[in-house]
Amino acid sequence: MLFSSISFLFFFFPVFLFLYYLLPWKNAVLLVASLVFYAWGEPRFVPLLLFSAALNYAAGLLIARSTARRKTWLAIGVSANVLLLAWFKYIGFLGEAVNAAFHARLPVPEIVLPLGISFFTFQGISYLIDVYRGDVPAQSSFMRFATYKAMFPQLIAGPIVRYKQIAADIGERTLSNQRLLAGFQLFAIGLAQKVLIANTVAYPADRLFNADYNLLSAPTAWIGLLCYTLQIYYDFCGYSNMAIGIGHMTGFTYPPNFNRPYSARSVTEFWQRWHISLSSWFRDYLYIPLGGNRLGPTRTYLNLAIVFLLCGLWHGAAWTFVMWGFWHGALLIIERMGAKAWLDRLPWPLAQAWTLFAVMLGWVWFRADDLPSAVGFMTVLFGGAENPGAHPWQGEIGSLELTAILVGLALALPRPREGRLSIAASGIGHWRYLPLSLTAVVVCACFLAGGTYNPFIYYRF
Numbered sequence: 052m053l054f055s056s057i058s059f060l061f062f063f064f065p066v067f068l069f070l071y072y073l074l075p076w077k078n079a080v081l082l083v084a085s086l087v088f089y090a091w092g093e094p095r096f097v098p099l100l101l102f103s104a105a106l107n108y109a110a111g112l113l114i115a116r117s118t119a120r121r122k123t124w125l126a127i128g129v130s131a132n133v134l135l136l137a138w139f140k141y142i143g144f145l146g147e148a149v150n151a152a153f154h155a156r157l158p159v160p161e162i163v164l165p166l167g168i169s170f171f172t173f174q175g176i177s178y179l180i181d182v183y184r185g186d187v188p189a190q191s192s193f194m195r196f197a198t199y200k201a202m203f204p205q206l207i208a209g210p211i212v213r214y215k216q217i218a219a220d221i222g223e224r225t226l227s228n229q230r231l232l233a234g235f236q237l238f239a240i241g242l243a244q245k246v247l248i249a250n251t252v253a254y255p256a257d258r259l260f261n262a263d264y265n266l267l268s269a270p271t272a273w274i275g276l277l278c279y280t281l282q283i284y285y286d287f288c289g290y291s292n293m294a295i296g297i298g299h300m301t302g303f304t305y306p307p308n309f310n311r312p313y314s315a316r317s318v319t320e321f322w323q324r325w326h327i328s329l330s331s332w333f334r335d336y337l338y339i340p341l342g343g344n345r346l347g348p349t350r351t352y353l354n355l356a357i358v359f360l361l362c363g364l365w366h367g368a369a370w371t372f373v374m375w376g377f378w379h380g381a382l383l384i385i386e387r388m389g390a391k392a393w394l395d396r397l398p399w400p401l402a403q404a405w406t407l408f409a410v411m412l413g414w415v416w417f418r419a420d421d422l423p424s425a426v427g428f429m430t431v432l433f434g435g436a437e438n439p440g441a442h443p444w445q446g447e448i449g450s451l452e453l454t455a456i457l458v459g460l461a462l463a464l465p466r467p468r469e470g471r472l473s474i475a476a477s478g479i480g481h482w483r484y485l486p487l488s489l490t491a492v493v494v495c496a497c498f499l500a501g502g503t504y505n506p507f508i509y510y511r512f
Contacts, residue, residue, distance in 0.1 A: 052091040053507055054238075054293045055245045057499055060492070063088065064297075071301060072226070078198045081301065088203035089166065096165040099135075104200040106131055107175035108193050111182045115189035128179045136172040139165055144368035167207040169365055171200060173332055178214040180336055187215040195221050204297040208290050208507075210308040210328035217303050224302030234299030236479045239488035241292030246495040246503065249285035251455035252278040254504045255447040260418055264427040272431040274448060279418050280411050281459040284313065286508050287326070306331075313410070313463040316402035317394045318382040321410055329365075333358050352384045359383065366417070371425055375416040382409055403464070 052059050067084045074080055090097050110128030114121050139162055146159035181187045190196040196214075199221055205212050214221075259267065259275025267275075291308035298305040312325035322330045338358050344351040356377075363376020386394070394402045412429070419425035448456070499505065 052088055054290060055242060055499065055505060060496060068300065078195055081202055082194065082198045085201040085203040085206060089201065089206060093166045099165055100171065100201055101197065103135065103171055103175060104197040107178055108190065108196045110179055111189040114179060114182050121183060125179055125183045129176055132172050132175045136168060139168055141368045170209050170211055171206065173211050174200060177332060177336060181213065181215050187218050204294040205305060210291055210294065210306055211332050212305050216306055220303045226302050230299050232482065232485065233479050234296040236484055236488045237299065238293050238296030239491045241289040241296060242495045243491045244285040244289030244292065246498050248455050248459045249282050249289055250504050251452055252459065253282045253506055255452055256282050258447060260428065264431050267431045269431060269434045272428060276411055276415065276432065277456065280414055281456060283414065283508055284463060285459060290507065311463060311467045313407055314403060314466045315406050316399055317386055317391050317406055318379065318409060319386050319391055321406055333362055337361065351387060355383050356380045370422050371416050371419050374422065374425070375413055378413045378416060
């Protein structure tokens with residue numbers, strides 16, 4: 052079930068909010084609703100979700116209550132999480148890679164990827180490490196811990212909420228009209244980003260990326276890439292804003308996940324603004340433990356390469372994602388070697404244009420179905436098409452798509468003001484914005500009821 056669906060907007064969510072505010076057992080209502088939400092799309096994987104919760108709950112208690120074997124229990128718990136993710140997400144990819152490398156014929160299991168497994172696995176790992184470090188006490192109530200693991204706003208696509216970020220709220224949280232209003236308005240913003248911008252540009256993006264790239268002209272390919280660049284941002288940012296808004300409506304404060312990443316003036320800054328909960332997770336639980344930038348330049352470059360190789364694989368078990376991670380890792384290493392200082396001296400429009408250009412080229416690897424398709428599409432972008440002009444972009448971009456592109460660029464490119472990530476600083480939560488928020492929800496509902504194209508990119512991660 053997607054947040055941007057009629058069934059969620061007009062059936063599941065209103066019923067949930069009514070029961071949540073009416074009944075005194077907040078965690079029980081949230082847990083049951085979350086399991087129903089998850090079962091709506093993947094009923095067979097509900098036991099897996101509960102098993103993950105039980106595994107991390109037990110490991111957390113063992114780590115907290117042990118003295119001599121704390122590190123052993125941590126290693127066992129983290130390894131169990133990694134193995135669970137590896138089996139469901141990477142065993143097929145590894146089997147195919149071994150067969151290709153050694154010309155073998157090993158059987159490759161066909162395993163369905165459980166929804167949100169990348170997100171709730173990283174949740175479990177961060178919880179165990181935080182308990183081990185003493186950053187947060189182990190949760191003694193399985194009910195509360197299962198509520199944290201399964202809470203539906205962030206279950207499918209994040210943001211990756213660490214237990215220590217909501218530890219106080221899971222026990223007791225404050226619900227108020229003001230917070231409900233702020234959450235609803237943030238939800239409305241995210242819904243509009245998803246339905247009115249991301250969905251509108253998704254159709255031409257998918258058609259052009261799925262077309263025979265030999266029949267594309269360079270301008271047409273760039274239009275397709277621009278549409279995908281906007282789609283993936285507003286698709287994921289919109290979903291994150293909806294999740295954070297629902298969090299506020301239920302009394303939780305989820306971390307911000309985006310801060311206008313396309314306004315960045317370096318790839319380093321881009322990763323400080325894009326998917327913040329993921330990039331900060333890799334920083335705190337992998338990059339810094341590997342040594343960060345404390346062990347000299349060569350080790351720093353190696354650490355960055357490892358982090359972004361794994362970041363690519365986290366997004367998907369395919370060589371295209373490996374290349375996307377390699378691309379960003381290489382760009383960050385080059386910036387560490389001195390390119391960042393050069394970018395800082397450039398006029399800001401040039402630095403921003405270069406960064407956006409580099410990020411857009413990376414999206415080719417992210418979006419393409421396989422490496423040959425990525426190379427072919429990249430070739431077309433730079434004028435290497437065999438039959439240029441056979442698929443003019445004007446046939447894909449109508450007035451609605453053009454409006455979505457222009458509005459999307461106008462909202463994404465300007466630099467955010469300091470403190471913009473704060474709800475109070477953004478102005479969200481004032482009653483004067485309620486009519487606009489209601490209008491946005493109604494317009495989005497009309498689009499959805501009309502059968503508008505409604506994919507969700509991060510649903511498969």
